[in-house]
Amino acid sequence: MERSGDGQWRPLVAALANDRVREVFARLTLGADADTALESPSPSRRRHVVETLRRAGLITDDLRADGDAFARLLASAPATPRPAGVERYLARDGRLAGYPSSPNERRELLTVLARRVLRPGEVLDEHGINERLAALTDDVAVLRRYLVDHELVERTRSGTAYALVAEPPPSE
Structure with missing residues (x-):
């Protein structure tokens, strides 16, 4: 996932906007292994899904779901001061x-x-x-x-x- 600038959220949102990518991420999040989560897409589609998930920071190097991606994204956002x-x-x-x-x-x-x-x-x-x-x-x-x-x-x-x-x- 991008580490600087205001566009940090873009790869993550783009990944979750894609039905196939979201489905694979959901399977990984629910504990499926990578082979099971990626069994339905074609080999070229699998590579695209994996690359999209990596770019978004949603999976680890060993193809496991990384739920901390959301916490990292929120932590990187500037805090909006509350009106007083x-x-x-x-x-x-x-x-x-x-x-x-x-x-x-x-x-x-x-x-x-x-x-x-x-x-x-x-x-x-x-x-x-x-x-x-x-x-x-x-x-x-x-x-x-x-x-x-x-x-x-x-x-x-x-x-x-x-x-x-x-x-x-x-x-x-």
């Missing part, structure tokens, strides 16, 4: 994936979202804020309600205008 803080509640595309159960975390998440949707001093009508919220969630009404209820976004009594709640000046 409120980022845990956002999908990779920045859309809202869920709400925290912790009130403090929920408020922190809503604060981040409010600042993504509105700039200080900006006023939007309902259609405008809904359009921006739609980029973050499918349930625009719930998110808009949370932003208002948490006093991060204020709206007119008529519900026709929305703006960020002004931050209080720092106390001295």
